[in-house]
Amino acid sequence: MNVGLDRAAIKKILFLIASAMFLLLIVINFGTVLDAVGYVIGLLMPLIIGCCMAFILNVLMKFTERRVLGALGDPGDRASRRNLRRAASLLLTLLIVFGILVFVFAMIIPTLQDTVSSLFAAAPGHLKTFERFLLEHASRFGLDGDIREIFGDIRGMFGESGSDFIDRILAFLSGTGSWVAKSAAGMVSDVFSGMTSAVLGFIFAIYILLTKETLGRQMKRLITAYLPQRHGGRILEVAALAQTVFERFVAGQCLEAIIIGVLAGLGTLAINSSFALMLGVLIGFSALIPVVGAIVGVVIGAFLLLMESPLQALAFIVFIIVLQQLENHIIYPKVVGKSIGLPGMWVLLAVLVGGTISGILGIVVGVPLASVLYSLLRADVGKRLDRPEDAGARTEEISRAV
Numbered sequence: 581m582n583v584g585l586d587r588a589a590i591k592k593i594l595f596l597i598a599s600a601m602f603l604l605l606i607v608i609n610f611g612t613v614l615d616a617v618g619y620v621i622g623l624l625m626p627l628i629i630g631c632c633m634a635f636i637l638n639v640l641m642k643f644t645e646r647r648v649l650g651a652l653g654d655p656g657d658r659a660s661r662r663n664l665r666r667a668a669s670l671l672l673t674l675l676i677v678f679g680i681l682v683f684v685f686a687m688i689i690p691t692l693q694d695t696v697s698s699l700f701a702a703a704p705g706h707l708k709t710f711e712r713f714l715l716e717h718a719s720r721f722g723l724d725g726d727i728r729e730i731f732g733d734i735r736g737m738f739g740e741s742g743s744d745f746i747d748r749i750l751a752f753l754s755g756t757g758s759w760v761a762k763s764a765a766g767m768v769s770d771v772f773s774g775m776t777s778a779v780l781g782f783i784f785a786i787y788i789l790l791t792k793e794t795l796g797r798q799m800k801r802l803i804t805a806y807l808p809q810r811h812g813g814r815i816l817e818v819a820a821l822a823q824t825v826f827e828r829f830v831a832g833q834c835l836e837a838i839i840i841g842v843l844a845g846l847g848t849l850a851i852n853s854s855f856a857l858m859l860g861v862l863i864g865f866s867a868l869i870p871v872v873g874a875i876v877g878v879v880i881g882a883f884l885l886l887m888e889s890p891l892q893a894l895a896f897i898v899f900i901i902v903l904q905q906l907e908n909h910i911i912y913p914k915v916v917g918k919s920i921g922l923p924g925m926w927v928l929l930a931v932l933v934g935g936t937i938s939g940i941l942g943i944v945v946g947v948p949l950a951s952v953l954y955s956l957l958r959a960d961v962g963k964r965l966d967r968p969e970d971a972g973a974r975t976e977e978i979s980r981a982v
Contacts, residue, residue, distance in 0.1 A: 625777050625781075626776075626777045626780035626781045626784060627781070627784055628781075629777055629778060629780075629781030629784070629785075630780070630781040630782065630783070630784025630785040630787075630788060631784070631785075631788065632781075633781055633782060633784075633785035634784070634785040634788040634789050634792070635826065635827075635830075636830055637670075637673055637674075637677065637785060637789060638789060638792070638827070639827050639830045639831055640673045640676060640677070641669050641670055641673040641789060642827075644669040644672045644673055644676075645665055645666065645669035648669070648672065649665050649668050649669050649672070666789075666790060667790070670786070670789050670790065683861070684861055684862075684865045687857070687858045687861045687862070688858060688861065688862055688880075691855065691858050691884065692880065692884065800816060803815055803816060818952070818956065821952055821955055821956070822948075822952050825920050825921070825948045825951045825952050825955070826948045828920045828921075829916065829920050829947060829948040829951070832915050832916040832918075832920060833868060833916060834868070835915055836867065836907070836911060836912055836915045836916055837864045837865065837867040837868045838864060839911060839915065840863060840864055840867040840903065840907055840911070841860045841861060841863055841864015841865070841867065842860065842864070843903055843906075844859060844860050844863035844864065844877075844900070844903060845857060845859065845860020845861075845863075845864075846860075847896075847899045847900075847903065848860065848881075848896060848899075851892050851895045851896060851899070852892070853885060853888065853889075853892050853896070854888065855881070855884050855885065855888070858884075859881045859884070859885075859896075862877050862880060862881060863877045863878075863881065863900070865877075867907075877900075878897065878900050881896055881900070882896055882897050908928070909928075912927065912931075913925075913927045913928060916947060920947070920948060920951040921951060921954075921955065922947070922950060922951040922954055926950055926954060927947055927950075929950070930946040930947045930949070930950035930951075931943050931946060931947060933946060934946020934947070934949075934950075
């Protein structure tokens with residue numbers, strides 16, 4: 581029996597063969613492909629950073645443009661009014677973000693600096709007390725000589741008052757060899773490269789925010805021109821859903837950070853600490869950074885309270901542990917999960933899976949991505965359940981199950 585193949589079938593077969601050969605080449609040269617992808621990502625990193633900055637800033641910018649500066653777009657020349665409102669809202673957004681950062685660092689840095697200075701100033705006295713404690717017990721085992729030698733070296737690092745500790749550290753580093761200089765040079769190069777990417781990304785973000793409608797129309801035209809209508813429409817639909825979900829995620833994350841900061845401040849105030857306001861700001865700001873932010877906030881807070889009272893530091897750690905459990909199981913699923921339309925159980929699962937796969941980045945992206953997939957799956961299930969041809973089969977299956 582002769583089986584004829586039309587042109588469409590031949591094209592499909594050739595496409596599958598070409599795709600298989602392309603995938604085989606990628607597998608064979610996987611290392612080279614990975615290096616090439618890393619190189620391209622490195623070149624595009626300022627643009628990627630700019631897109632991330634623009635996406636986050638756009639949440640606040642839309643609020644200021646519509647609610648705060650909405651009156652500028654009513655009468656007169658609409659185009660000029662719209663451009664004026666866009667520029668004013670962007671400037672106001674940047675001022676708000678800059679003001680928040682200045683407030684946070686003004687609350688944290690001076691207190692932390694004073695505490696570190698006090699620690700170095702009091703270090704020799706604490707070392708003497710600790711040395712006496714160890715000598716009382718080490719003398720039973722004949723280790724008192726070793727203890728005196730060790731603490732003599734430590735006191736030599738701190739000096740009589742602790743003021744020359746940094747100089748001694750620098751002298752130690754300068755004598756370790758050329759590898760320290762090379763490491764320092766590499767670190768400086770990485771920092772400079774990161775700062776350059778951040779500055780260029782900020783410039784890209786400004787341009788994106790000022791011309792976001794134009795860029796959106798251009799992307800839609802490209803998708804419509806080069807993709808079939810069915811696929812292009814689906815991509816635009818998913819992109820719109822992802823934008824909405826990610827914007828709600830950013831807003832929910834900020835609201836959750838405010839709640840955590842207020843609770844942390846009140847809890848610190850309850851243990852009679854003079855650092856209540858500063859620690860509330862610190863914990864709230866660090867809550868914007870998943871996992872690592874909470875750890876950093878607890879470590880710095882406990883360190884500050886330890887200089888004031890070890891009992892307060894212990895009470896603070898216990899309180900933060902309880903607050904973390906409250907945040908992970910109640911506040912985060914309810915606030916962030918509700919804002920993006922994702923049930924609490926799936927929020928916890930997204931955090932667990934995302935953190936396991938890609939660490940902090942996986943946690944940040946995992947929750948909104950899970951919400952997008954959840955919304956798409958729910959919509960697809962709804963469409964399939966509404967098909968008339970499936971209704972009879974489902975009814976029969978249900979009746980057999982019952």
